[in-house]
Amino acid sequence: MKLIKVHGSQNSFFILDETQLSAPLGDDLLKTFTQKITSPNNPLGGADGVLVITEATTSKAIAKMRVINSDGSEASMCGNGLRTVARYLSEKFSQDSFAVETMNANLRVRREKNLAKGIYTFAVEISPVSFNKASLPFDNLGHERIIDTFLPEIYPGLKFTSIAVPNPHLISFISQEQIESDILKDVGSYLNSPNPYYPDGVNVNFAQILDKNQLFVRTFERGVGFTNACGTGMSATSLAFCLTHPEWAKFETPINVYNPGGMVKVIVHHDSTYWMELIGNATFTKIINLPEKSLYDFNFSHAQVINTNEQQDYENFVASLPTFNNLRAK
CATH class of the missing domain: 3.10.310.10 (Diaminopimelate Epimerase; Chain A, domain 1)
Incomplete structure (x- = not known):
């Protein structure tokens, strides 16, 4: 099976497409898997969470995204993560505009003109909004x-x-x-x-x-x-x-x-x-091939990792931002 290491604005994730698996992991196993694979001590490096793709429960969406944080909790949405999932699904289904099901809503996504050379760019809907x-x-x-x-x-x-x-x-x-x-x-x-x-x-x-x-x-x-x-x-x-x-x-x-x-x-x-449109990068940094069994025993030592060249393009983009280096937080 394949995992993809991705980031949106350096907010990093692993994409796990559960439709590849013989059976879904289940919530308890998924929580532990996320805690293990996002740890900086594992051979694949750390991350902020895992983006899980499952079959949509509605005909209005192409697939469903779940967001599991590094501590195992589940978030209702993730805008940076949704951009990377939009790119994955766009390439998987050869579509440039569609909806993705999330915990609270079906959200519209679309491919956008690249922000810079080599920067795959997507726009995603952020909603619903409430002040209550x-x-x-x-x-x-x-x-x-x-x-x-x-x-x-x-x-x-x-x-x-x-x-x-x-x-x-x-x-x-x-x-x-x-x-x-x-x-x-x-x-x-x-x-x-x-x-x-x-x-x-x-x-x-x-x-x-x-x-x-x-x-x-x-x-x-x-x-x-x-x-x-x-x-x-x-x-x-x-x-x-x-x-x-x-x-x-x-x-x-x-x-x-x-x-x-x-x-x-x-x-x-x-x-x-x-409602808002969030427009930004959807960068794939690593393509990871590993046996499905590795998901259940949390052993990532047998993974075959292919590094893309996209991170260098992203770093070039960041270096070109006129005000960025003066604003880096401590």
Whole structure:
């Protein structure tokens, strides 16, 4: 069978197509498999999670994607991961535009013009959007919705916005000095441990406004910790940017979102509801062939690994970004 090591904005995953297998792994085995294969100590190197492809349960989607974090928990969506799954399915079924089933919605994806030489690029829908307390969920903060609101219980002096897309996010626009400090680590660690405010944890995003329609975003991701990028986080932050800083951000206009792993574009739409398009790389770094038995005994020593040349193209792209090197978070 074949695994593929992939990344979107250096948010790295293994793609596991369960339709290749004689039988699905089952949730318990899949959790343990993910914890083992994402460990940096295994021969294939670490990752942020596993993207599992299964048969769709609806005729409106070409396949279903599940997202298993490195700690074994399951996320409802992953924007960076969805781009790589979109590329895999596009090549598998020879289609450039289709829908992928996720935990909460069927999401539209399509092949896009490459961001740069050798950078396979896909646009994916990020939705549904909710601000409701029950959707995130949060409690004990004195608000039904949190939009550009001071929350001294979480951190004094900072305004926050909280949005589910459907992954839960907490967003604050701060200075470069603050984004390079330990504030994000402290807030992210606290809210993803037992706490009275976000009982299920939350993805915490700190953003610096660079210019009109330009952001830098750093994320502490629930179930993972610091990641090079978070697709739903950059999408939720772009929506918060449009809502809370209309003099700097516009709906229906591409927003360049820089991150420690590179750059994506986000278009925030507002018709009958809010939804976003996340546009960025879908890079395959390794093609891994191994016996199916290896999935059950977690032995990856017999894997045959083919390295692609795509990572070098991606690094060239990152090096070409005009503001990137000045914004790399500590």
